[in-house]
Amino acid sequence: MVIEILTLFPKMFEGPLGESMMKRAQRKGAVKIRVVDLRRFSRDKHKKTDDRPFGGGPGMVLSVEPIHLALVALKKRRPSPYVILLSAGGKLFTQRSARRLSKQKRLIFICGHYEGVDERVKRWVDEEISIGEYVLTCGEIPAMVIVDCVTRLLPGVLGDATSSDSESFEIGFVEYPHYTRPRVYQGMKVPGVLLSGDHEKISEWRMQKALLRTLKVRPELLKGKFR
DSSP: OEEEEEESOGGGGHHHHSSHHHHHHHHHTSOEEEEEEGGGGOOSTTOOOEEOOTTOOSSOEEOHHHHHHHHHHHTTSSSOOEEEEEEEEEEEOOHHHHHHHTTOSEEEEEEOBTTOBOGGGGGGOSEEEESSSSOOSBSHHHHHHHHHHHHTTSTTTSSSTTTTTTSTTTSSSOOOOOOOSOSEETTEEOOGGGGSOOHHHHHHHHHHHHHHHHHHHOGGGGTTSOO
16 A cells, blocks of 8 residues: 655654654555645745635635645546545544555555644545544644544555454454453462363454443444444
8 A cells, every 4th residue: 555645844743653663564565655745835935834724714625726736646547536524514434444555555644733724625535534523723633633533444454354343343243352361460360261161252352341341431333333
Protein backbone atom coordinates (compact mmCIF):
# COMPACT_ATOMS: atom_id res chain seq x y z
CA MET A 1 0.00 0.00 0.00
CA VAL A 2 1.05 3.59 -0.65
CA ILE A 3 -0.05 6.29 1.79
CA GLU A 4 0.48 10.01 1.18
CA ILE A 5 -0.29 12.65 3.79
CA LEU A 6 -0.89 16.29 2.84
CA THR A 7 0.03 18.44 5.82
CA LEU A 8 1.27 21.85 6.94
CA PHE A 9 3.34 20.19 9.67
CA PRO A 10 5.47 17.34 8.24
CA LYS A 11 7.67 17.12 11.35
CA MET A 12 4.70 16.00 13.44
CA PHE A 13 4.92 12.61 11.71
CA GLU A 14 8.61 11.92 12.30
CA GLY A 15 8.13 10.18 15.65
CA PRO A 16 4.95 8.17 15.02
CA LEU A 17 6.07 6.96 11.58
CA GLY A 18 9.68 6.31 12.56
CA GLU A 19 9.20 4.03 15.56
CA SER A 20 7.84 0.60 16.51
CA MET A 21 5.45 -1.19 14.18
CA MET A 22 5.15 1.68 11.69
CA LYS A 23 8.90 1.66 11.17
CA ARG A 24 8.99 -2.12 10.73
CA ALA A 25 6.04 -2.09 8.31
CA GLN A 26 7.87 0.35 6.06
CA ARG A 27 11.12 -1.61 6.25
CA LYS A 28 9.28 -4.78 5.26
CA GLY A 29 7.77 -3.01 2.26
CA ALA A 30 4.20 -3.60 3.42
CA VAL A 31 3.52 0.14 3.18
CA LYS A 32 5.22 3.16 1.67
CA ILE A 33 4.39 6.42 3.43
CA ARG A 34 5.13 9.87 2.03
CA VAL A 35 4.53 13.03 4.04
CA VAL A 36 3.92 15.94 1.66
CA ASP A 37 4.31 19.58 2.75
CA LEU A 38 1.25 21.45 1.52
CA ARG A 39 3.21 24.72 1.41
CA ARG A 40 5.13 23.39 -1.61
CA PHE A 41 1.99 23.95 -3.66
CA SER A 42 1.26 27.51 -2.58
CA ARG A 43 1.69 30.18 -5.27
CA ASP A 44 1.90 32.88 -2.64
CA LYS A 45 5.40 34.37 -2.28
CA HIS A 46 5.21 33.77 1.47
CA LYS A 47 3.90 30.21 0.96
CA LYS A 48 0.62 31.15 2.59
CA THR A 49 -2.02 28.39 2.47
CA ASP A 50 -4.93 29.94 4.36
CA ASP A 51 -7.13 33.05 4.37
CA ARG A 52 -10.00 34.69 6.23
CA PRO A 53 -13.46 33.16 5.69
CA PHE A 54 -15.92 34.91 3.40
CA GLY A 55 -18.87 36.17 5.40
CA GLY A 56 -16.70 36.87 8.43
CA GLY A 57 -16.20 34.83 11.56
CA PRO A 58 -13.28 33.66 13.67
CA GLY A 59 -10.22 31.77 12.51
CA MET A 60 -8.73 31.00 9.14
CA VAL A 61 -9.65 28.54 6.38
CA LEU A 62 -7.26 26.43 4.31
CA SER A 63 -7.37 27.65 0.72
CA VAL A 64 -8.63 25.51 -2.13
CA GLU A 65 -5.78 26.16 -4.60
CA PRO A 66 -2.79 24.62 -2.76
CA ILE A 67 -4.79 21.50 -1.90
CA HIS A 68 -6.07 21.15 -5.46
CA LEU A 69 -2.61 21.61 -6.98
CA ALA A 70 -1.18 19.05 -4.58
CA LEU A 71 -3.87 16.52 -5.47
CA VAL A 72 -3.33 17.11 -9.20
CA ALA A 73 0.38 16.46 -8.79
CA LEU A 74 -0.11 13.36 -6.65
CA LYS A 75 -2.82 11.89 -8.87
CA LYS A 76 -0.34 11.71 -11.76
CA ARG A 77 1.18 8.74 -9.96
CA ARG A 78 -0.23 5.22 -10.11
CA PRO A 79 -2.39 3.58 -8.90
CA SER A 80 -5.30 6.01 -8.58
CA PRO A 81 -5.66 7.17 -4.97
CA TYR A 82 -8.59 7.10 -2.58
CA VAL A 83 -8.69 10.60 -1.07
CA ILE A 84 -9.68 11.16 2.57
CA LEU A 85 -10.30 14.49 4.27
CA LEU A 86 -9.86 14.49 8.05
CA SER A 87 -12.79 16.53 9.28
CA ALA A 88 -14.85 16.92 12.46
CA GLY A 89 -17.91 16.67 10.21
CA GLY A 90 -16.90 13.34 8.67
CA LYS A 91 -18.15 9.82 9.26
CA LEU A 92 -16.99 8.24 12.50
CA PHE A 93 -13.90 6.04 12.05
CA THR A 94 -14.29 2.47 13.31
CA GLN A 95 -12.43 -0.83 13.07
CA ARG A 96 -14.72 -1.72 10.19
CA SER A 97 -13.55 1.47 8.45
CA ALA A 98 -9.94 0.41 8.99
CA ARG A 99 -10.62 -3.00 7.44
CA ARG A 100 -12.27 -1.38 4.43
CA LEU A 101 -9.46 1.14 3.88
CA SER A 102 -6.80 -1.56 4.23
CA LYS A 103 -8.10 -3.04 0.95
CA GLN A 104 -7.16 0.11 -0.96
CA LYS A 105 -3.88 0.20 -2.87
CA ARG A 106 -3.27 3.90 -2.33
CA LEU A 107 -4.58 6.45 0.16
CA ILE A 108 -4.18 10.22 0.32
CA PHE A 109 -4.99 12.01 3.57
CA ILE A 110 -5.71 15.74 3.69
CA CYS A 111 -5.05 17.13 7.16
CA GLY A 112 -7.45 19.95 7.93
CA HIS A 113 -6.44 22.85 10.17
CA TYR A 114 -7.73 26.09 11.63
CA GLU A 115 -11.48 26.33 10.89
CA GLY A 116 -11.24 23.63 8.22
CA VAL A 117 -10.80 23.66 4.46
CA ASP A 118 -12.54 25.57 1.69
CA GLU A 119 -15.71 23.61 0.89
CA ARG A 120 -14.73 23.34 -2.78
CA VAL A 121 -11.90 20.96 -1.84
CA LYS A 122 -14.53 18.29 -1.25
CA ARG A 123 -15.06 17.99 -5.00
CA TRP A 124 -11.87 15.91 -5.13
CA VAL A 125 -12.45 13.98 -1.88
CA ASP A 126 -13.78 10.41 -1.77
CA GLU A 127 -14.58 10.36 1.94
CA GLU A 128 -14.58 12.58 5.03
CA ILE A 129 -13.59 10.91 8.30
CA SER A 130 -13.69 11.95 11.96
CA ILE A 131 -12.05 9.90 14.74
CA GLY A 132 -14.43 11.05 17.47
CA GLU A 133 -16.94 13.52 18.79
CA TYR A 134 -14.44 16.06 20.05
CA VAL A 135 -12.38 18.88 18.58
CA LEU A 136 -8.64 18.66 17.87
CA THR A 137 -6.25 21.41 16.84
CA CYS A 138 -5.46 19.81 13.49
CA GLY A 139 -6.02 16.81 11.24
CA GLU A 140 -2.50 15.45 11.70
CA ILE A 141 -3.37 13.49 14.84
CA PRO A 142 -6.41 11.77 13.25
CA ALA A 143 -4.23 10.95 10.24
CA MET A 144 -1.70 9.24 12.52
CA VAL A 145 -4.46 7.25 14.21
CA ILE A 146 -5.98 6.04 10.95
CA VAL A 147 -2.64 5.25 9.29
CA ASP A 148 -1.65 3.19 12.32
CA CYS A 149 -4.96 1.29 12.38
CA VAL A 150 -4.88 0.57 8.66
CA THR A 151 -1.19 -0.35 8.46
CA ARG A 152 -1.36 -3.00 11.17
CA LEU A 153 -4.02 -4.81 9.12
CA LEU A 154 -1.81 -5.13 6.04
CA PRO A 155 -0.42 -8.59 5.21
CA GLY A 156 2.92 -9.28 6.85
CA VAL A 157 2.86 -6.39 9.31
CA LEU A 158 1.87 -8.28 12.46
CA GLY A 159 4.04 -11.21 13.50
CA ASP A 160 1.00 -13.49 13.80
CA ALA A 161 -1.41 -13.13 10.89
CA THR A 162 -4.34 -13.95 13.19
CA SER A 163 -3.32 -11.71 16.09
CA SER A 164 -5.75 -8.95 15.15
CA ASP A 165 -8.74 -11.26 14.77
CA SER A 166 -9.70 -11.38 18.45
CA GLU A 167 -8.86 -7.82 19.41
CA SER A 168 -11.35 -5.30 20.74
CA PHE A 169 -13.98 -4.32 18.14
CA GLU A 170 -12.84 -7.02 15.68
CA ILE A 171 -15.14 -9.51 17.43
CA GLY A 172 -17.75 -6.88 18.19
CA PHE A 173 -16.90 -6.77 21.91
CA VAL A 174 -14.29 -5.18 24.14
CA GLU A 175 -11.33 -7.56 24.34
CA TYR A 176 -10.91 -10.06 27.19
CA PRO A 177 -8.20 -9.56 29.91
CA HIS A 178 -4.60 -10.62 29.27
CA TYR A 179 -1.98 -11.97 31.68
CA THR A 180 1.70 -12.91 31.47
CA ARG A 181 4.52 -13.88 33.87
CA PRO A 182 4.86 -13.95 36.84
CA ARG A 183 1.94 -16.17 37.83
CA VAL A 184 1.62 -14.36 41.16
CA TYR A 185 2.48 -10.71 41.82
CA GLN A 186 1.90 -9.11 45.23
CA GLY A 187 -0.76 -11.71 45.94
CA MET A 188 -2.55 -11.21 42.61
CA LYS A 189 -2.85 -14.52 40.77
CA VAL A 190 -3.34 -15.37 37.13
CA PRO A 191 -6.76 -17.07 36.67
CA GLY A 192 -6.28 -20.83 36.92
CA VAL A 193 -8.15 -21.57 33.70
CA LEU A 194 -5.41 -19.82 31.69
CA LEU A 195 -2.86 -22.23 33.13
CA SER A 196 -4.98 -25.34 32.55
CA GLY A 197 -3.99 -26.06 28.97
CA ASP A 198 -7.67 -26.70 28.18
CA HIS A 199 -8.16 -24.53 25.08
CA GLU A 200 -11.92 -24.99 24.99
CA LYS A 201 -12.30 -23.78 28.57
CA ILE A 202 -9.88 -20.92 27.92
CA SER A 203 -11.91 -19.85 24.89
CA GLU A 204 -15.14 -19.97 26.92
CA TRP A 205 -13.55 -17.95 29.74
CA ARG A 206 -12.28 -15.31 27.35
CA MET A 207 -15.65 -14.91 25.65
CA GLN A 208 -17.39 -14.62 29.01
CA LYS A 209 -14.96 -11.98 30.21
CA ALA A 210 -15.25 -10.08 26.92
CA LEU A 211 -19.04 -10.02 27.26
CA LEU A 212 -18.92 -8.90 30.90
CA ARG A 213 -16.37 -6.18 30.17
CA THR A 214 -18.40 -4.96 27.20
CA LEU A 215 -21.57 -4.88 29.29
CA LYS A 216 -19.75 -2.77 31.87
CA VAL A 217 -17.91 -0.23 29.72
CA ARG A 218 -19.52 -0.30 26.24
CA PRO A 219 -23.06 -1.75 26.58
CA GLU A 220 -24.16 -0.11 23.32
CA LEU A 221 -22.01 -2.62 21.41
CA LEU A 222 -24.32 -5.44 22.55
CA LYS A 223 -27.50 -3.96 21.11
CA GLY A 224 -29.19 -6.38 18.72
CA LYS A 225 -26.65 -9.18 19.25
CA PHE A 226 -28.81 -11.49 21.38
CA ARG A 227 -32.29 -11.18 19.92
